[in-house]
Amino acid sequence: MKMTAAEALIKCLKEQGVDVVFGYPGGNILPVYDAMCESSDIRHVLVRHEQGAVHAADGYARVTGKVGVCMATSGPGATNLVTGIANAYMDSIPMVVITGQVSTTMVGTDAFQEVDITGITIPITKHNYLVKDAGKLPLIVKQAFHIAATGRPGPVLIDIPKNVLQEEIIYEDIDDLKMMGYKPTYRGNKSQINMACDLIMQAWRPLIYCGGGIHASNAADILTRLAEMISAPVTSTLMGLGAIPGSHDLSLGMLGLHGAKYANLAVTECDVLIALGVRFDDRVAVDFSSFAPNAKIIHVDIDPAEIGKNVRVDIPIVGDVRIVMDAMLERLEEKNCDEWLEQVREWKKAYPLQYKTETGLKPQAIIEAIRELTNGEAVMVTDVGQHQMWAAQYYRTKLPRTFVSSGGLGTMGYGLPAAVGAKIGLPDREVVLVTGDGSFQMCMQEFGTAVEQGLPIKVIILNNFSLGMVRQLQEFYCNRRYIATDFQKNPDFVKFAGVYDAPGLRISDAGQLHSVLEQALQYDGPVIVDCIIEKEENVYPMVLAGQPLSQPIEG
Secondary structure, three states, X not given: XXXXXXXXXXXXXXXXXXXXXXXXXXXXXXXXXXXXXOOOOOEEEEOOOHHHHHHHHXXXXXXXXXXXXXXXXXXXXXXXXXXXXXXXXXXXXXXXXXXXXXXXOOOOOOOOOOOOHHHHHHHHOOEEEEXXXXXXXXXXXXXXXXXXXXXXXXXXXXXXXXXXXXXXEEOOOOOOOOOOOOOOOOOOOHHHHHHHHHHHHHOOOEEEEEOHHHHHOOOHXXXXXXXXXXXXXXXXXXXXXXXXXXXXXXXXXXXXXXXXXXXXXXXXXXXXXXXXXXXXXXXXXXXXXXXXXXXXXXXXXXXXXXXXXXXXXXXXXXXXXXXXXXXXXXHXXXXXXXXXXXXXXXXXXXXXXXXXXXXXXXXXXHHHHHHHHHOOOOEXXXXXXXXXXXXXXXXXXXXXXXXXXOOOOOOOOOXXXXXXXXXXHOOOOOEEEEEEHHHHOOOHXXXXXXXXXXXOOEEEEEEOOEOHHHHHHHHHHOOOOOOOOXXXXXXXXXXXXXXXXXXXXXXXXXXXXXHHHHHHHHOOOXXXXXXXXXXXXXXXXXXXXXXXXXXXXXO
């Protein structure tokens, strides 16, 4: 079958089950957009900035488990994707990024809108391609989706020169996908699994520490079964929230720098730590040398490079966490650790997450009200900053793949476009974005995308006229020498919503909280709620640099 490479690309995307592409057109990607005119099977979402496209594809991928797809033209179009690609790479999000490129005859000549995007993105992609042979494009697309979605997921970039897109090829179906050297390990070593099970059965104080790998392998149900079988409390990273319902008796919520003190105490005192789909990053293992000092550590991860990288591991298991946990459940027996569970319950009572309620509108109360009104079942999307930590602490996510946030890269501006992608991925689920006035202004133009696409996203701005987390760090580490953190003139976010003919609401008093939030949630369309909070409000607990996890500042 004869067709242009651009037409073949669209055909390949359909074969991969792609139903939506987030993008922004331009000269060198134009043949792909022209080919899309002939297809009604793929929805194209026109964003307001290429960074919005890549973050939207990321949010879509997180909530659906599918590969997110975005595209942009060459030069600035491609470079505007870089932050979002790095974000997806750090958080192991499956994505295929398609960029246009100048014609092959012009590559290397510093042509108009030419940039070496494959060279730029080598460190932040799982793999990337510069397509020089149009006939190989169908194979490359199939390989790209396979690489993005298998093993440890991640972004793959395909850069296609304009003349290659315009070239005619004979399209043939590809049955055999041979990829030399790419063979992720899924099953885990049987001997290592047996050793891990023996250690778990001997444990008096077992603790499960889980991360985003649980969501990547769709293993939340098995995680809960494992925890209940061995009487192990579960604490999670930011990326792991929702892996076990936040309301479950065994859930300890998030650990680490701003984690609950009882979660950090459990890590400090456990005798066996079962780490599942996590990478022991510095937000959690604040001091690598003293992390889980009394524990034997079992680490299950599909990426062998992560095992032993930061923290000593006693029993390493390379494999998919779902498959490995399945194998463990076949060998393990029910066990009771009543004394340990009672100790954990006592810590929960002694060191609850709490905040002062005497004055003003409290951000923690806003998150609690959202949880109450949504029953903890909405997709909670956040930007990065204080509001992100309050959401992680107080929302208590019930369901897997419903806490969407930038983890490893910590990308301000991520939230709104990610919420767009999440709502398109799960149209029947309530999507709530909690953001800060600083983060929101980084990609606020994507509110226009939400309005244009008819997406009833609820945008809750925790507005302290400040870069709150940076201000908090300056308070503790710079002896309150504040610089470059105050916004002397924020836009009126209520009026900003009105510019797009959308409702804008404001909450400045605690007495308004429930009624205004309820009004926003009931509205069938995008809404902005501007919540005026105190600039001096800090995120607690907080583990200071050089201090052990078990000794945070509690406010």
